[in-house]
Amino acid sequence: MKNISLFVILTLSGSALLAAQSVDAKSIYKNRCMICHTTKAVAPEEKGKLLGPPADEVMYHVKERYPDKEKAVVFMVDYIMQPSPDKALCASMDKFGLMPAMKGTLSPEDARAVSALMFEKFPRPDFAKAEKKDRSKITFKTIDANGDGFVTPEEFRNFRAKRNHIDPKTFKNDLYFKRIDLNGDGKMDPSEFEAMKRARSGK
Ligand code: HEC
Incomplete structure:
Protein backbone atom coordinates (compact mmCIF):
# COMPACT_ATOMS: atom_id res chain seq x y z
CA MET A 1 0.00 0.00 0.00
CA PRO A 125 4.10 21.38 -42.20
CA ASP A 126 2.50 23.75 -44.72
CA PHE A 127 5.44 26.18 -44.41
CA ALA A 128 7.98 23.38 -44.78
CA LYS A 129 6.23 22.02 -47.86
CA ALA A 130 6.00 25.40 -49.59
CA GLU A 131 9.60 26.30 -48.70
CA LYS A 132 10.94 23.02 -50.02
CA LYS A 133 9.08 23.40 -53.28
CA ASP A 134 10.18 27.00 -53.67
CA ARG A 135 13.79 26.15 -52.94
CA SER A 136 13.91 23.26 -55.36
CA LYS A 137 13.48 25.82 -58.15
CA ILE A 138 16.54 27.85 -57.17
CA THR A 139 19.61 27.20 -59.27
CA PHE A 140 22.89 29.04 -59.65
CA LYS A 141 21.51 30.65 -62.82
CA THR A 142 18.52 32.10 -60.94
CA ILE A 143 20.89 34.02 -58.68
CA ASP A 144 23.45 34.97 -61.31
CA ALA A 145 21.23 37.70 -62.78
CA ASN A 146 23.60 38.89 -65.54
CA GLY A 147 24.65 35.32 -66.42
CA ASP A 148 28.41 35.92 -66.27
CA GLY A 149 29.06 32.76 -64.27
CA PHE A 150 29.66 34.54 -60.96
CA VAL A 151 27.37 35.83 -58.25
CA THR A 152 28.40 39.12 -56.69
CA PRO A 153 27.28 40.15 -53.18
CA GLU A 154 24.91 42.57 -54.89
CA GLU A 155 23.31 39.86 -57.04
CA PHE A 156 22.95 37.65 -53.98
CA ARG A 157 21.29 40.46 -52.02
CA ASN A 158 18.96 41.32 -54.90
CA PHE A 159 17.94 37.69 -55.30
CA ARG A 160 17.19 37.30 -51.59
CA ALA A 161 15.42 40.65 -51.37
CA LYS A 162 13.13 39.68 -54.22
CA ARG A 163 12.39 36.31 -52.66
CA ASN A 164 11.56 37.97 -49.35
CA HIS A 165 9.73 40.94 -50.85
CA ILE A 166 12.02 43.44 -49.14
CA ASP A 167 14.23 46.29 -50.28
CA PRO A 168 17.82 45.10 -50.99
CA LYS A 169 19.06 48.32 -49.40
CA THR A 170 17.86 47.12 -46.00
CA PHE A 171 20.50 44.37 -45.86
CA LYS A 172 22.89 45.06 -43.00
CA ASN A 173 26.03 43.20 -44.13
CA ASP A 174 27.42 40.41 -46.30
CA LEU A 175 28.64 38.13 -43.50
CA TYR A 176 26.99 35.05 -44.93
CA PHE A 177 28.22 35.83 -48.42
CA LYS A 178 31.78 36.03 -47.11
CA ARG A 179 31.37 32.53 -45.74
CA ILE A 180 30.11 31.13 -49.05
CA ASP A 181 32.98 32.78 -50.88
CA LEU A 182 35.45 30.07 -49.92
CA ASN A 183 38.37 31.33 -52.02
CA GLY A 184 37.76 34.93 -50.91
CA ASP A 185 37.69 36.48 -54.40
CA GLY A 186 34.51 38.47 -53.64
CA LYS A 187 32.32 36.34 -55.90
CA MET A 188 30.44 33.04 -55.65
CA ASP A 189 31.07 30.52 -58.40
CA PRO A 190 28.97 27.38 -59.13
CA SER A 191 31.18 25.12 -57.01
CA GLU A 192 30.87 27.48 -54.04
CA PHE A 193 27.10 27.48 -54.58
CA GLU A 194 27.06 23.66 -54.41
CA ALA A 195 29.27 23.73 -51.31
CA MET A 196 26.81 26.12 -49.65
CA LYS A 197 23.91 23.75 -50.36
CA ARG A 198 25.87 20.79 -48.97
CA ALA A 199 26.85 22.71 -45.84
CA ARG A 200 23.23 23.66 -45.19
CA SER A 201 21.99 20.11 -45.34
CA GLY A 202 25.06 18.71 -43.56
CA LYS A 203 25.82 16.33 -46.45
C1 HEC B 1 16.58 40.94 -30.69
C2 HEC B 1 16.09 39.96 -31.61
C3 HEC B 1 16.21 38.48 -31.26
C4 HEC B 1 15.80 37.83 -30.12
C5 HEC B 1 15.19 38.44 -28.87
C6 HEC B 1 16.06 36.42 -30.35
N1 HEC B 1 16.62 36.24 -31.58
FE1 HEC B 1 17.13 34.47 -32.41
N2 HEC B 1 17.81 35.43 -34.06
C7 HEC B 1 17.71 36.80 -34.28
C8 HEC B 1 18.25 37.10 -35.59
C9 HEC B 1 18.34 38.48 -36.20
C10 HEC B 1 18.66 35.88 -36.16
C11 HEC B 1 19.27 35.67 -37.54
C12 HEC B 1 20.72 36.03 -37.55
C13 HEC B 1 21.56 35.03 -36.86
O1 HEC B 1 21.54 33.85 -37.26
O2 HEC B 1 22.25 35.41 -35.90
C14 HEC B 1 18.37 34.85 -35.16
C15 HEC B 1 18.62 33.51 -35.35
C16 HEC B 1 18.27 32.51 -34.46
C17 HEC B 1 18.51 31.11 -34.68
C18 HEC B 1 19.12 30.48 -35.94
C19 HEC B 1 20.60 30.48 -35.96
C20 HEC B 1 21.12 29.99 -37.29
O3 HEC B 1 21.49 30.77 -38.15
O4 HEC B 1 21.17 28.81 -37.51
C21 HEC B 1 17.99 30.45 -33.59
C22 HEC B 1 17.98 28.95 -33.37
C23 HEC B 1 17.45 31.44 -32.70
N3 HEC B 1 17.63 32.68 -33.27
C24 HEC B 1 16.82 31.17 -31.51
C25 HEC B 1 16.36 32.14 -30.63
C26 HEC B 1 15.74 31.83 -29.36
C27 HEC B 1 15.45 30.44 -28.84
C28 HEC B 1 15.44 33.03 -28.76
C29 HEC B 1 14.84 33.27 -27.42
C30 HEC B 1 15.51 32.66 -26.29
C31 HEC B 1 15.88 34.07 -29.69
N4 HEC B 1 16.42 33.49 -30.80
C32 HEC B 1 15.75 35.43 -29.44
C33 HEC B 1 17.21 37.73 -33.44
C34 HEC B 1 16.72 37.47 -32.17
Missing part, protein backbone atom coordinates in the same frame (compact mmCIF):
# COMPACT_ATOMS: atom_id res chain seq x y z
CA LYS A 2 2.76 2.33 1.02
CA ASN A 3 4.60 1.55 -2.21
CA ILE A 4 1.57 2.27 -4.32
CA SER A 5 0.98 5.69 -2.82
CA LEU A 6 4.65 6.51 -3.22
CA PHE A 7 4.32 5.47 -6.87
CA VAL A 8 1.25 7.66 -7.27
CA ILE A 9 2.96 10.63 -5.68
CA LEU A 10 6.06 10.22 -7.84
CA THR A 11 4.02 9.86 -11.01
CA LEU A 12 1.87 12.83 -10.21
CA SER A 13 4.74 15.06 -9.26
CA GLY A 14 6.56 13.89 -12.39
CA SER A 15 3.76 14.93 -14.69
CA ALA A 16 3.20 18.17 -12.79
CA LEU A 17 6.88 18.92 -13.36
CA LEU A 18 6.56 18.22 -17.07
CA ALA A 19 3.52 20.45 -17.34
CA ALA A 20 5.30 23.20 -15.44
CA GLN A 21 8.29 22.86 -17.77
CA SER A 22 6.27 23.21 -20.93
CA VAL A 23 4.40 26.23 -19.57
CA ASP A 24 7.74 27.68 -18.68
CA ALA A 25 9.21 27.11 -22.15
CA LYS A 26 6.23 28.86 -23.66
CA SER A 27 6.63 31.91 -21.47
CA ILE A 28 10.37 32.02 -22.10
CA TYR A 29 9.57 31.99 -25.78
CA LYS A 30 7.01 34.75 -25.38
CA ASN A 31 9.22 36.91 -23.20
CA ARG A 32 12.61 36.35 -24.78
CA CYS A 33 12.24 35.23 -28.39
CA MET A 34 8.91 36.18 -29.89
CA ILE A 35 9.66 39.87 -30.37
CA CYS A 36 12.14 38.86 -33.07
CA HIS A 37 10.94 35.38 -34.05
CA THR A 38 7.26 35.60 -34.83
CA THR A 39 5.21 32.42 -34.71
CA LYS A 40 2.85 33.71 -37.36
CA ALA A 41 2.87 33.08 -41.07
CA VAL A 42 4.17 36.37 -42.48
CA ALA A 43 2.54 38.06 -45.44
CA PRO A 44 5.01 39.38 -48.06
CA GLU A 45 4.21 43.03 -47.29
CA GLU A 46 4.90 42.44 -43.59
CA LYS A 47 8.37 41.00 -44.15
CA GLY A 48 10.15 44.35 -44.08
CA LYS A 49 8.91 45.01 -40.53
CA LEU A 50 10.44 41.95 -38.89
CA LEU A 51 13.33 42.12 -36.41
CA GLY A 52 14.44 38.55 -37.06
CA PRO A 53 13.55 35.46 -39.09
CA PRO A 54 10.13 33.91 -38.27
CA ALA A 55 10.20 30.74 -36.14
CA ASP A 56 9.16 28.69 -39.18
CA GLU A 57 12.21 29.85 -41.10
CA VAL A 58 14.65 29.44 -38.23
CA MET A 59 13.55 25.89 -37.56
CA TYR A 60 13.40 24.95 -41.24
CA HIS A 61 17.12 25.70 -41.43
CA VAL A 62 18.01 24.12 -38.11
CA LYS A 63 16.15 20.90 -38.94
CA GLU A 64 17.57 20.74 -42.44
CA ARG A 65 21.01 20.53 -40.85
CA TYR A 66 20.04 18.67 -37.65
CA PRO A 67 16.97 16.47 -38.16
CA ASP A 68 17.78 14.81 -34.83
CA LYS A 69 16.16 16.68 -31.94
CA GLU A 70 18.97 16.26 -29.43
CA LYS A 71 21.60 17.49 -31.90
CA ALA A 72 19.40 20.39 -32.92
CA VAL A 73 18.89 21.44 -29.31
CA VAL A 74 22.63 21.26 -28.58
CA PHE A 75 23.31 23.46 -31.61
CA MET A 76 20.57 25.93 -30.68
CA VAL A 77 21.62 26.30 -27.04
CA ASP A 78 25.18 27.01 -28.09
CA TYR A 79 24.01 29.46 -30.75
CA ILE A 80 21.61 31.49 -28.66
CA MET A 81 24.10 31.79 -25.81
CA GLN A 82 26.86 33.05 -28.10
CA PRO A 83 25.88 33.63 -31.74
CA SER A 84 28.62 34.10 -34.33
CA PRO A 85 28.75 34.43 -38.12
CA ASP A 86 30.66 31.16 -38.53
CA LYS A 87 28.13 29.16 -36.51
CA ALA A 88 24.96 30.46 -38.18
CA LEU A 89 23.10 28.01 -40.39
CA CYS A 90 20.87 30.46 -42.17
CA ALA A 91 21.77 33.57 -44.13
CA SER A 92 19.47 35.82 -42.07
CA MET A 93 22.34 37.62 -40.40
CA ASP A 94 22.91 39.55 -43.64
CA LYS A 95 19.36 40.80 -43.49
CA PHE A 96 18.99 41.46 -39.76
CA GLY A 97 22.47 41.50 -38.31
CA LEU A 98 23.60 38.86 -35.81
CA MET A 99 21.29 37.75 -33.00
CA PRO A 100 22.23 39.27 -29.62
CA ALA A 101 23.98 36.82 -27.25
CA MET A 102 21.82 35.54 -24.38
CA LYS A 103 24.71 34.29 -22.26
CA GLY A 104 24.30 35.62 -18.75
CA THR A 105 20.64 36.57 -19.20
CA LEU A 106 19.18 33.12 -20.01
CA SER A 107 20.01 29.97 -18.03
CA PRO A 108 21.20 26.90 -19.97
CA GLU A 109 18.11 25.01 -18.72
CA ASP A 110 15.77 27.68 -20.06
CA ALA A 111 17.71 27.74 -23.33
CA ARG A 112 17.28 23.97 -23.65
CA ALA A 113 13.59 24.12 -22.81
CA VAL A 114 12.81 26.86 -25.31
CA SER A 115 14.92 25.19 -28.02
CA ALA A 116 13.08 21.89 -27.53
CA LEU A 117 9.76 23.71 -27.74
CA MET A 118 10.75 25.40 -31.00
CA PHE A 119 11.90 22.07 -32.41
CA GLU A 120 8.53 20.51 -31.56
CA LYS A 121 6.36 23.29 -32.96
CA PHE A 122 8.21 24.56 -36.05
CA PRO A 123 8.29 24.69 -38.97
CA ARG A 124 4.61 24.07 -39.54
